[in-house]
Amino acid sequence: MKKVELAVIGAGPAGLCAAIEGAKHGLQVTLIDENIRAGGQLFKQIHKFFGSGVHRAGIRGVDIGSQLLDETEKAGVEVMLDTVVWGLFEDKVLALVHEGRSTQLSAERIILAAGATENALAFPGWTLPGVMGAGAAQTMMNMHRVMPGKKAIMVGSGNVGLIVGYQLIQAGIKLELLVEAAPEIGGYSVHASKLARNGVKIFTSTTIKEARGDERVESAVTVSVDENWNPVPGTEREHEVDMVCLAVGLSPLIELARLAGCGFKYLSELGGHVPLHDEKMETTQPGIYVAGDIAGIDEASTAMEEGRIAALAAAESLGRLGGEEADALKKSARKRMEEFWDGSFGRRVKASKESLSVKE
Amino acid sequence: MTLLKDGVLTNEELEALPCVPGRERMEKGAVVVIECPQDIPCNPCEPACPKGAIVVGGPITNIPVLKEDLCDGCGLCVAPCPGQAIFVVDLNHGNDEAAVSLPYEFQPLPDKGQKVKALNRRGEAVHEGTVVKVLTPSSFDRTAVITVTVPKELAMEVRSIRL
Ligand SMILES: Cc1cc2nc3c(=O)[nH]c(=O)nc-3n(C[C@H](O)[C@H](O)[C@H](O)COP(=O)(O)OP(=O)(O)OC[C@H]3O[C@@H](n4cnc5c(N)ncnc54)[C@H](O)[C@@H]3O)c2cc1C
Ligand code: SF4
Ligand code: SF4
Numbered sequence: 001m002k003k004v005e006l007a008v009i010g011a012g013p014a015g016l017c018a019a020i021e022g023a024k025h026g027l028q029v030t031l032i033d034e035n036i037r038a039g040g041q042l043f044k045q046i047h048k049f050f051g052s053g054v055h056r057a058g059i060r061g062v063d064i065g066s067q068l069l070d071e072t073e074k075a076g077v078e079v080m081l082d083t084v085v086w087g088l089f090e091d092k093v094l095a096l097v098h099e100g101r102s103t104q105l106s107a108e109r110i111i112l113a114a115g116a117t118e119n120a121l122a123f124p125g126w127t128l129p130g131v132m133g134a135g136a137a138q139t140m141m142n143m144h145r146v147m148p149g150k151k152a153i154m155v156g157s158g159n160v161g162l163i164v165g166y167q168l169i170q171a172g173i174k175l176e177l178l179v180e181a182a183p184e185i186g187g188y189s190v191h192a193s194k195l196a197r198n199g200v201k202i203f204t205s206t207t208i209k210e211a212r213g214d215e216r217v218e219s220a221v222t223v224s225v226d227e228n229w230n231p232v233p234g235t236e237r238e239h240e241v242d243m244v245c246l247a248v249g250l251s252p253l254i255e256l257a258r259l260a261g262c263g264f265k266y267l268s269e270l271g272g273h274v275p276l277h278d279e280k281m282e283t284t285q286p287g288i289y290v291a292g293d294i295a296g297i298d299e300a301s302t303a304m305e306e307g308r309i310a311a312l313a314a315a316e317s318l319g320r321l322g323g324e325e326a327d328a329l330k331k332s333a334r335k336r337m338e339e340f341w342d343g344s345f346g347r348r349v350k351a352s353k354e355s356l357s358v359k360e
Numbered sequence: 361m362t363l364l365k366d367g368v369l370t371n372e373e374l375e376a377l378p379c380v381p382g383r384e385r386m387e388k389g390a391v392v393v394i395e396c397p398q399d400i401p402c403n404p405c406e407p408a409c410p411k412g413a414i415v416v417g418g419p420i421t422n423i424p425v426l427k428e429d430l431c432d433g434c435g436l437c438v439a440p441c442p443g444q445a446i447f448v449v450d451l452n453h454g455n456d457e458a459a460v461s462l463p464y465e466f467q468p469l470p471d472k473g474q475k476v477k478a479l480n481r482r483g484e485a486v487h488e489g490t491v492v493k494v495l496t497p498s499s500f501d502r503t504a505v506i507t508v509t510v511p512k513e514l515a516m517e518v519r520s521i522r523l
Contacts, residue, residue, distance in 0.1 A: 047442065048440070050400060050443065190396055190443030190444070193445070196367035199484075199522075202365075204364075339420055343421030344399055345401070
């Protein structure tokens with residue numbers, strides 16, 4: 001069985017930064033991703049990222065992905081693409097499958113950076129073709145250049161709904177309206193204003209009641225909801241659309257952490273069940289770390305920092321980095337993360353993250 | 361309706377921001393109008409301005425502050441803003457005409473001289489304006505900056521265009 005010092009699972013921003021940082025400190029690193037291209041979410045993100053300059057804000061997500069990929073190659077990381085990790089056994093043995101062939105890999109340290117999965121929403125008609133997740137729509141449009149519809153409704157006003165809504169318009173789809181069940185828009189107002197000024201009506205305290213159609217979506221019915229999220233009878237409206245796009249949240253992709261026997265906590269602010277972890281991103285299983293959306297749904301900027309922190313901790317534990325140097329580097333990464341969480345949007349994430357920490 | 365209900369900034373919400381110039385500065389000619397009202401973690405506007413007219417500082421969740429006297433309306437900060445929240449308004453473009461420069465990321469791009477619908481913050485066509493400038497240098501990274509003429513009284517209304 002092949003042996004490596006550090007195996008990183010998932011090549012999104014968290015995994016890429018973890019692999020780069022690990023290799024930088026002399027670790028022999030293997031980075032594994034199920035896709036044929038590394039980058040995770042980044043390759044769907046054709047918009048310029050918010051965040052700070054140190055996190056490459058102002059650069060389009062897809063270009064951030066390419067930059068990180070270049071750095072990974074230069075750092076001497078072994079990258080295994082089109083490879084699914086389907087098992088994680090005792091003694092840190094990973095089961096991989098590539099082109100139908102199963103192999104095993106043993107690692108001294110593991111960083112789980114598997115990202116997240118999109119939540120669905122059940123309503124009458126939700127299985128009709130034309131109802132899809134915002135991420136699926138993005139994959140079709142931005143990666144495969146396929147138009148997923150002509151006229152759309154977006155459900156959910158978090159940043160994902162707002163940003164993908166704008167990308168629908170860029171792809172030439174008419175976004176008829178965006179509905180949000182909460183009384184206020186959830187994502188950044190600047191992203192909402194981009195939609196509004198281009199003619200998209202945003203309705204808060206409104207949700208989708210039904211998708212109608214024979215073979216596929218032909219219309220969608222929306223309804224107002226009261227402060228207890230109960231539908232208000234008589235407020236139904238039918239909209240002629242052929243596409244219902246759902247942006248109702250993401251959940252950490254935690255199967256591998258479960259297999260590894262990690263401890264969990266349920267935190268709705270972070271998207272659901274999240275592996276417990278300490279300030280070094282180490283889970284309750286020694287030598288297994290988490291970073292990025294798997295450690296709580298957040299942003300690429302913080303995913304990158306968490307990846308770095310996890311890799312620094314792994315390098316330190318394998319004796320590649322003195323404690324003082326490791327502490328200083330981890331501290332500066334954490335400081336950049338805390339700055340990101342300083343405003344009203346990040347504060348809740350930060351508080352939830354703190355409640356997760358495993359006491360050393 | 362307020363911003364958090366429908367995504368449309370009202371003029372009162374706008375005037376309260378530290379990144380929107382005062383009337384006096386506006387009257388003097390081209391100046392930037394930054395419509396960024398929340399404490400979001402974002403700061404590419406700050407390094408984008410070569411004159412140091414935009415200050416976010418630390419933490420990066422600060423709302424940008426405009427030093428209106430340092431801004432000459434060059435427009436270099438418009439394309440880098442990921443929120444597409446930055447515009448340049450020139451009230452002295454012509455006798456009764458103002459010019460608004462705005463970020464534009466749709467295809468096709470308008471031609472110089474083309475008549476386009478000028479849209480307000482609600483996406484309503486409030487005027488037919490003329491495109492006087494289309495800037496697409498590579499440094500703008502595929503965000504075009506379009507300048508369109510509008511009547512002076514619409515200079516603080518028009519924020520998008522439709523071909
Ligand atoms: C529409 C949208 C817009 C966004 N805009 C911004 C923004 O402007 N600024 C910002 O900072 N953030 C933004 N984000 C958030 C950001 O994209 C995510 O937070 C970030 O990508 C999380 O990084 P990650 O590395 O944890 O996961 P991901 O990027 O999801 O990467 C995880 C990778 O792991 C792979 N994987 C999972 N399980 C396995 C397995 N068992 N075997 C092999 N491979 C596996 C996945 O296929 C994937 O490639 C946005 C997100 C969305 C959806
Ligand atoms: S318009 Fe020019 S001078 Fe004014 S803030 Fe923007 S970059 Fe600076
Ligand atoms: S770059 Fe744009 S969205 Fe970001 S803080 Fe500056 S004005 Fe706001």
